[in-house]
Amino acid sequence: MNHLSLILKREYLTKVKNKSFIIMTFLSPLLIVAIFALVAYLSSLNNNTVRQISILDESGLFANEFESTPQMQYKIIQNTPLSKAKEEAEKSEVYGLLYIPKTKGIDEFSNTITFYSEDSPSLSVMKDINNVLETKANNLKLREQGIDSETIKNLHININANQETFQGMETSKLGSGLKLIFGGAAGYLLFMFIIIYGNMIMRSVIEEKTSRVIEVIISSVKPRALLLGKIFGTTLAGITQFLVWVILIGILSTIVTSLFGIDPASVSPQQQALEQGVDGGAQEVIRQVLMEINNLPILNLIIMFILFFVGGYLLYASLYASIGAAVDSETDTQQFMMPILMPLILAVYVGFFTVIDNPHGTVSQVFSYIPFTSPVVMLMRIPFGVPLWQQILSVVILFLSFGATVWFAAKIYRVGILMYGKKPTYKEIFKWLKY
Template sequence: MSSIISLIIKREFFAKVRNKSFIVMTFLSPLLFVGIAVFVGYLSTMKADTKQVAIHDETGLFANEFLSSNKNDAEYKYLDLTAIDIKSLKDSITNESYEGLLYIPKVPNNKELESKIQYISNESPSLSFIENIQDIIAQKLTKENYQKANLDTIAITNAKSKVAISLAKASGEQSVKGLNEIKIAIGGAFGYLIMMFIIIYGNMVMRSVIEEKTNRIVEIIISSVKPFQLMMGKIIGTSLAGLLQFFIWAIIGLSMMLVASYFLGLETCPAPKIPSDAMQTAHQQMTGTAQMYVQELWNLPITTILISFVIYFIGGYFLYSSFYASIGAAVDNETDSQQFLLPIIMPLVLAVYIGFFTVINDPHGTVATVFSMIPLTSPIVMLMRIPFGVPLWQLALSITILFGTFFFVVWFAAKIYRVGILMYGKKPTWKELYKWLKY
């Protein structure tokens, strides 16, 4: 039996790696990713056209505040056009001479002014833009209110406190802020790789089964091998082709990074000069903080993360590929498979949401722990938990459940595969799939 499966694995592996599209995408994908990254970086450096905003300030209090903000805002430029009639300015907005008009009317008191200011434009402005205008006006009104109440604004400013809490571990070592976000980003990156691998290469397994089924090649194949052996050979062979592709991508990506570092001289840039004692102190603090971040990263269970990634990578892919293979055997084309794919993809999406919204806040809580044990979500959720430190018994239990479920699912999937692989011309339903499980 093992020799037959090994032959099927070799057949599937070489069929994938010799495919022209596989070869092209293996070497072209890294270039596409780099090209997209460079293009996005180029777009981010491009300055947007400056939008002119007219101001009609009948109070005379706020125009200078906005004009002074022009130095810090490259996207919007405020123009004091209080001398121009308000009706003419509104007509200019209609004719799109200006992006918008900020109208500040003359009112008896500041309290009434809070609800009388208008921003007039043809298109709805962004929320951040409106909030920025509100902040400028609110700060100016607050100062005016302080002065009218005979309050010492300087004393009030000096009385304000800025609290900076330092973090420390129970062992006495110092810690850094934002470490949880770094941990979830590391775990999320590995989890995302697993999810993408499952979706991409799981679909590849399904298409391979559908293709052989529609071409009637499978009728010849199963005359020599059992359907279970054929299914396992396809899953393992396709996974090995995918691992080879990922390995090549990693080598190309690392090589391109080293080449870019060499030609751009990223390692040979001179250190910036620190002109003053204050700047020297700030530089030392930043250097010390960076060293603490690096130290915290080295303290992460890196070996456990890498080993667990490989184990969950294999277990998660084998588990989901058995579903994809059974679906491919049950349908005649990819269009008919859509009704069965949603229940497969939903656990992966659920795992990502749980990881980013639950694990980051409570990595050892009930929700995170339970879903790191459920085999359909554990490859992603557990990888997001590992950087926070997971007891060894939980890790062992999760892996055991994952691979145990895989063998259990393969047993059921093989039944669907055995019956569906020779079924033609009929769209299966969930009820019929259930019947096939009883055969």
């Protein structure tokens, strides 16, 4: 244990004192905040863009249906030939010209209305225009058949069935979305952490192996203690870097927001809808969001996130370290990376395509107990309500699997760390497990 603590300390200090580690620790948050600030700024510019659309309505039925907004200005053109209207629209550099011809019947509007523009118009703009045209045309068609469109509208009933568990807890579609966001964020964060810092461990082992420093260390330290020391040391370095990122991103985000006046929420359509007040259902949405967040098992999520985060990372880190010991260069690791990455990728796909549809189905439950997929899948299932005994069983299986993986990885580490000049095959690695 004394050797383990010394190796852990050495590995941790070596990592945190490394120049590239220090640079990326402080540079990464700056780049992340800069990218988000740039996106927010460009989004604000896009939202502030005023599009002017000319409307030539020869039928006289649709022009008054278009209402201008701060982002969309409509200009009605009257008594002007189409060719001249197109020429004027092109010269004045308006966003586009909507041409509505005069037809014999309402049905002919379906394929005679044309929108002229310099380039391909925005999908959202065309959707809004088509919605206005369809609504008016359908109302005219109903009126033509002697049917009052307002009567039909008043007779229409919207049904939104209440959702409630057998225990009396209210649920909703919004709650399911929030649960998916919480679970997906936790699973994806673990996925990225494993890949980033697993590769860090692997490179560290390869560097020590190629520099022959490992030959000196291995003479006085058992391979398992050396392996665990590198895993734990790199893990602590990774957690340190992650915490620094969180703190710096929070500070930089506050500075950028106040200094440049960039607020992503203020330019979003959702925020604009909330600012419209009670008529837009803002208070009801806020009430539902707060209710669903309050219903989430926050404490359970935090505790299990830590356990699965640590267990999942340690499990994969031992595999990364064994691969680093088996090869002489990072190029040679490619043939061994796929078997490690496939379970992780599979876990993400199962999480997003199975858990979202049926979080308590057979597939979701099975992958919640497989140690190579459980850290991601179980974290995504927990917000939907998983019995505590299933969570504990999954954690126990995960840490037992880590112990077994370390035992196998140490065997590969013990032999591979002293071998040079030859690319190992899977057959040779299996032989190492027998030594």
